[in-house]
Amino acid sequence: MKVVIIGGVAAGTKAAAKLKRENPGDEIVIYTKGKDISYAGCGLPYYIGGSIETEGELIVNTPRKFMGLTGTEVHTGSEVVAVDPTAKTIQVQGNGIETVSYDKLVIAVGAESSVPPVEGTSLPGVFSVRTPEDAISARKYAVEKACKRAVVVGGGFIGLEVAENLMARGISVTVLDMASQLMPNIFDGEMADYIRRRLQEKGMRILTGTGLNAIGGEEAVSNVQTSTGVLPADMVILAAGIRPATRFLADTGLEMDRGCILTDEYQRTNLPDIYAVGDCCLVRNRITGKPQWSAMGSTANIAGRALALNLGGEETSYQGCLGTGVVRLADNLNAARTGLTEEQAKAAGYQVISALCVTDDKAHYYPDAGMFITKLIADADSHRLLGMQVIGGGAVDKMADIAVVGLSMGSRAEDFITMDFAYAPPFSTAIHPFATACSILVNKMSGRLASFTPAEYASGAAEEYRLIDAHPASTLPGGEWIDLARPEAFAQKHAREEKLLLVCARGKRGYLTQNKLRALGFTNTRVLEGGSTFNTIKKALPVGGKLPPEEIKRVKGLGCLQDKRYGDVFNVRVITRNGKITAEEHRCIAEAAERFGSGEITMTTRLTMEIQGVHYENIDPLIAFLAEHHLETGGTGSLVRPVVSCKGTTCQYGLTDTFDLSGKIHERFYEGYHQVTLPHKFKIAVGGCPNNCVKPDLNDLGIIGQRVPMFDYSKCRGCGKCQVETSCPVKVAKVEDGMLKVDGGACNGCGRCKGKCPFGVTEEYIDGYRIYIGGRWGKKIANGRPLDKLFTSEEEVLDTVERAILFFRDEGITGERFADTVNRLGFDYVQDKLLHAEIDKTAVLEKKVKGGATC
Structure with missing residues (x-):
């Protein structure tokens, strides 16, 4: 039997390899228009990022290797342009047009980018x-x-x-x-x-x-x-998006739906001896039985293998897909799903019920323990599980695979609760997270748990409910805290029919609180699924409109500074890159000020922008709006603060591109160290010349551009009027005894004397940077002192900035500024640490540090 396969990536090569193993005597021929076959399509994003280092790693099999392994004949650079089902031939365009006959034809052309x-x-x-x-x-x-x-x-x-x-x-x-x-x-x-x-x-x-x-x-x-x-x-x-690459098949008589070839469970099309598999065709949804496009490498390989068995004489049906998928979205953020979404389940006619829960992904005391956010969808009548979605930092694929087995077997939520899942602290919890999620769903279906889903809460279903804070300690602004150990005290203040929304961190304490309140006769309590971990809690002002001090401190940490004239009005700092933002960002900030604030914007001395007059209830919507436009608030707390600099090269005296350097410092240390707590605030300023317009020496660390002269005194002629002496702004250049003399210790490296001597005394210079440490302005002004070294490259500067931050974190004391640390330990000691000592960055960053900044 001669089997011709059009397409040589996932489904085509899988079908060919399996069929050749089943029936070695069959003639199997692959035609593909690309130069590669069996490449790792799902790995392409990771090659772009560098996780996959070489091009060769993307190629699973070369044509030569594949032919040698399987005995299949492969033709690359060969595009099939027509199919004649009656004559059982195809037209192949390579070096010319060739007509090829077949006994069985497999269409596995996949999809193309839309x-x-x-x-x-x-x-x-x-x-x-x-x-x-x-x-x-x-x-x-x-x-x-x-x-x-x-x-x-x-x-x-x-x-x-x-x-x-x-x-x-x-x-x-x-x-x-x-x-x-x-x-x-x-x-x-x-x-x-x-x-x-x-x-x-x-x-x-x-x-x-x-x-x-x-x-x-x-x-x-x-x-x-x-x-x-x-x-x-x-x-x-x-x-x-992508679309099936089937346009060349339009006149063949194949039944298609929006370009997807229709097949039965054996991959047969409506035309005799023609099969289709992979991204170019529809399969069945395993739950609903309805046609579904599943453009996944996994579906293509599974269905390709089943097709090969069918062609080899072993009738094997592909029972359908579940839309299973898993994705790494960022560091410590993965997601997986399988089955029907809630909306899809409703559209399929099910009586849908869902539950969302937050659980540990392994024993909570294990070092890299994280969490799973799991949503289960089920049929309320039969309790049959219909779908699952999970987000977490760990093995979300394991959660999805458990669900796949259950969905494929038609299992009910109850079936999972007592299953004997593997447990050890590095891998799971004693009751598996999936079983826990099913228990919560069963509790909800049985009425033991009365809750609002996050979707219901977001749509306003809880607007008439009083917010009850069920955290271990008072946490939610505007919420009334309940002591789980003393629910009777709470019960004395509330009517039993009052509507209460119970919110804790994840949902578990809310459920426990609900049980205790039910025992005391409360009839209208709801638990918020996912708690404050998953939901954005709608904050309400306490009675009297005054915020508690701990809440004012919390929002201050977000860059929201209270207007002391009012109890609930704040000015919100928007971080800029040294005062430089795009026109689009300007428009965004202006719109944010109009929508959420008073419409006024001010600049701070740290070159951040402040949106004025933001009422407390508008803080979260404002921050969310800014985040959508890639802007953030902040600039407070015991952290590296936003970097400031002068105009640099746009100033007539500028010696260095301060915008470029401060931008790199902002990216590497304000953004890169944004979660690193220090003993106190740490301010950095960059000056383009010794004029010190932004007062670098009054910051914890200041960088000043330098042009240090390398005087060639042998060329001095002792002129009666020395141009170098005349041009020196700090008056450290003087002619004495017929020769130019310069106090090198007093020279500030401004470079103003460059080229002034007609005989060439001041032609040679070294461009670089001075770094000052231990400056401070405010109530206790302190001038920083320069390190002895002249830094001649940006990388040297950036390395020293990082060493200073790490040193402060390691040897500073909570509550003291960097200037205090320098004074306490001595300048010479600190300088030696910054210039010569080895610093274990990993150990310093792992160290626990308590910050002392109050603003």
Whole structure:
């Protein structure tokens, strides 16, 4: 039997290899238009990011290797352009047109990138991510062009994987999608929204509900024009979707639905002896039995193997897909799903009930323990499990695989509760997290648990409920705290029919509180599923409109400073890169000021921008709005503070590009050390010359551009009027006894004397930087003292800044400024540490430090 296979990636090569093993005597021939076969399509984003280092690692099998292993005949660079089902032939275009006959034909052409129909998609710097060539070109471009800003069009699995990997290369990334959420039809809205918030916290800018209008640029891409504004971009990744590569089959008589070939459970099409498998065809949903497109490498391989068995004479049905998927979204943020979403289950006619819970992913005391956020969807009538979604830092795939088995077997939620899952502290909890999630769902279906889902809460279902804080200690602003150990005291103050929303960190204490209140006769309590860990709690002012001191301290840590004239009004600091922001960011801040504040904006001395007059209840919406536009608030606390600098090279005296250097310091130490607590605040300033306009020597660490003269006194002629002496602004150059003399210790390295001597005394200079440590302004002003070394490169400066921060964290005392640390330990000791000593960065960062800054 001669079996011809069109397509040589996942499904095609899998079917060929298995069929050749089953029937070695069959003639198996693959035609594929690409140069590669059996490549790792799912690994392309990780090649772009560098996790996969070499191009060769993307190729699972070369044509030569595959033919040698399997005995299959492979023709690359051979595009099938026509199929004649009646004659049982295909037309192949390679060096010419060839007609090839078949006994059985397998169509495994896969899918191709769906390029949006807008201008600019062919510009250099615009890439799809479908083939190894795409990934290789994108990575090469990012490196060679030193790309700093990327726009990824599409918020699905591939788009987010590419975004994560571009960020790993140090590129600032914006993801945009036309849908109202990330990963539509993959995750339910509240799960996708949690993922969005987490990714934005990690620095990824996400714009949903945003259409792509055009890609702009002259010789290469420079911007992306969207329905909500223009985004600067050095490169663009198009990951907005794929479509079956089946256009050449339009006149064959094959039954298709929107380009997808229709097949039965044996991969048979409506035409005799023609089969289809992989991304080019529809399969069945294993739960609903309805046709579904499952463009996944796993589906292609599984179905390809089943097809090979069918062709080999062993009738094997592919029983359908569950839409299972898993994705790494960022460091310590993974997500997986399988089965139906809540909306899909409702559309299929089920009486849907869901439960969301937050659990430990392994024994809580184990060093790398994290959490799972699990959402289960079930049929309320039969209790049959219909779907699962999970987010966490660990093995979310294990949770998904357990669900896959249960869904495939038609299991009920109750069936999982007593299953004998593996347990040891490094791997799981004593009661498996999946079993715990099922127990919570069963409690809800049985009525033991009365709750609001996060989606219900977000839609306003709890607006008439009093917020009850069920944390171990008072935590929620505006909430009334209940002591779980003394519920009777709470019961004395409330009517038994009062509507109470019980909110704790994850949901467990809320459930325990509900049980105790029920025993005391309360009839209208609801637990918020996922608690404050998953939900954004809508804050309310306490009675009287006054915020407790601990809440004022908390929001201050977010960069929100209280207007002392009012109890609930704040000025919110927006971090800038040394006062420099884009026109689009200006517009965003202005809109935020109008929507959430008084409409006024001020600049601070640290070159941050403050939105004035923000009422307390508007703080969270304001911060969320800014995050959507890649802006953040902050600049308070025992941390590295926003960096300031003078105008640098735009000043007539400027010796160095202070904007560039301060930008690098901002990125590496304000952003990079944003979660590193120090004994007190740590302020950094960069001055472009010794004029000290931004007072670098009054900061914890100051950097001043230098142009140090290397005088050649042998050329001095002892002029009656010395131009060097005349030009010296600090008057340390003098002619004495017919010769120029300069006090090197008093020279401030301003470089103003460069070229002033007509005989060449002042021609040679060393450009560099002085670093001052231990400065401070405020109530106890202290002038910093320069380190003895002249630093001649930015990398030396950046290394010393980091060493100073680590030294302060390691040897500073809580509550003391860096100036106090220098005075306590002695300048010479600190200088030696910064210039010569070895510093164990890992050990210092692992050390527990309590901050002492109050503003």
